[in-house]
Amino acid sequence: MTKNNLEYQVFTPSLYSSKEENNHNSSSITRNESRKLKRIQLKKLQAYEVIEKIENAPWKKIFSLEHTQYLCLTNVCFGGIGGVTTEQLSNIFKSFNGYLGLKLTHGKPYSFIIFNTPYDAFHAREALHEKSCDALNGKIMFIEYVNLNYQNFIKQIKNSDKRDIPGLILMEEFITIEQEKEILQVIYSTKSWIPVQDRMVVFGIKLAEFPFYMNSLLEKLRNLFPSIPKLEQLTIQIYPIGTGIPPHMDSHSSFGPSVIAFSLESSVIMEFKNIKTNKVVNIDLPRRSLMIIKDETRYAWSHAIRARKSDTLENGQIRDRGQRISLTLRTVNPDRICKCSWPELCDRNVNHFGSNIETGES
Numbered sequence: 550m551t552k553n554n555l556e557y558q559v560f561t562p563s564l565y566s567s568k569e570e571n572n573h574n575s576s577s578i579t580r581n582e583s584r585k586l587k588r589i590q591l592k593k594l595q596a597y598e599v600i601e602k603i604e605n606a607p608w609k610k611i612f613s614l615e616h617t618q619y620l621c622l623t624n625v626c627f628g629g630i631g632g633v634t635t636e637q638l639s640n641i642f643k644s645f646n647g648y649l650g651l652k653l654t655h656g657k658p659y660s661f662i663i664f665n666t667p668y669d670a671f672h673a674r675e676a677l678h679e680k681s682c683d684a685l686n687g688k689i690m691f692i693e694y695v696n697l698n699y700q701n702f703i704k705q706i707k708n709s710d711k712r713d714i715p716g717l718i719l720m721e722e723f724i725t726i727e728q729e730k731e732i733l734q735v736i737y738s739t740k741s742w743i744p745v746q747d748r749m750v751v752f753g754i755k756l757a758e759f760p761f762y763m764n765s766l767l768e769k770l771r772n773l774f775p776s777i778p779k780l781e782q783l784t785i786q787i788y789p790i791g792t793g794i795p796p797h798m799d800s801h802s803s804f805g806p807s808v809i810a811f812s813l814e815s816s817v818i819m820e821f822k823n824i825k826t827n828k829v830v831n832i833d834l835p836r837r838s839l840m841i842i843k844d845e846t847r848y849a850w851s852h853a854i855r856a857r858k859s860d861t862l863e864n865g866q867i868r869d870r871g872q873r874i875s876l877t878l879r880t881v882n883p884d885r886i887c888k889c890s891w892p893e894l895c896d897r898n899v900n901h902f903g904s905n906i907e908t909g910e911s
């Protein structure tokens with residue numbers, strides 16, 4: 550801390566200081582105020598040192614003296630004790646010009662806010678850095694510009710590259726507007742819903758029992774992806790606004806090598822996580838799209854939909870959620886044998902009765 554403190558003193562006057570701090574030496578400041586300011590500075594350093602430890606890099610390298618369009622909220626995290634929600638944060642920042650969106654990290658104590666220009670970010674930082682924030686119960690936020698050369702941070706801000714998930718296929722506009730309308734009509738007249746957590750689910754319908762236009766989707770699928778075995782089972786799920794599905798892998802041994810999911814009525818961000826490396830990639834599943842989960846994605850990545858009312862898109866924009874319907878199609882493994890190349894992640898030796906292996910995450 551001493552070394553950093555020293556560096557910090559040298560570093561402060563231009564950028565890393567607050568107005569209050571610059572007044573620090575003026576005689577008008579009371580002792581109490583001075584103590585309070587010192588405490589704030591100490592807290593700030595502690596927050597920066599935590600990031601240093603996590604990132605294994607000096608904070609002066611991670612943050613930038615230059616204004617950039619990305620702000621790091623060094624002591625604001627998502628969920629858990631003292632954590633915030635997407636809505637809370639976006640409510641604070643959306644009143645600033647050029648606010649594009651936010652990015653919460655997973656299991657790390659900091660978050661990011663994305664602005665259209667460095668100038669817009671500057672205004673928000675000026676208004677909020679080292680100030681007590683009413684919307685966060687008086688919490689004092691410590692905000693820095695992200696260094697554009699520090700790839701580890703930039704990667705976390707823009708981590709939606711499908712190429713990073715081997716075996717994931719996404720086709721936009723797979724379903725036509727007319728097909729979607731027809732399917733939704735039938736779905737909403739279905740009566741056999743079962744509540745599962747906050748979702749409504751119709752399980753394991755045989756495809757032959759489903760309306761004819763499902764056939765045209767399946768035919769298109771067969772033509773485009775002839776290697777996918779004949780699908781046997783359909784699960785329909787309604788996700789009311791604000792709901793999701795916890796991280797899980799669809800059971801290796803119960804189901805075949807490809808899981809197909811259609812998104813209807815509304816788009817959503819699905820979070821994929823590599824079980825071995827913990828790498829997280831967010832993928833936007835647009836309304837009327839087709840997703841195929843196979844190979845490594847099927848066997849070594851969990852997928853989840855976070856329960857929240859809006860999603861942050863890759864460009865930083867916030868998109869409110871609508872009610873979403875998904876159609877998931879699978880083949881069934883009658884002998885419950887899985888021969889995937891990830892035996893350490895596989896349920897082949899586990900006695901289980903449910904259809905999914907929950908990874909235990911919330």
Ligand SMILES: O=C(O)CCC(=O)C(=O)O
Nearest residue numbers: 786794799810852875877
């Ligand atoms: O809603 C979706 O698109 C996927 C649902 C899912 O992951 C599942 O049912 O296993």
Ligand SMILES: [Fe+2]
Nearest residue numbers: 797798799852
């Ligand atoms: Fe799943």
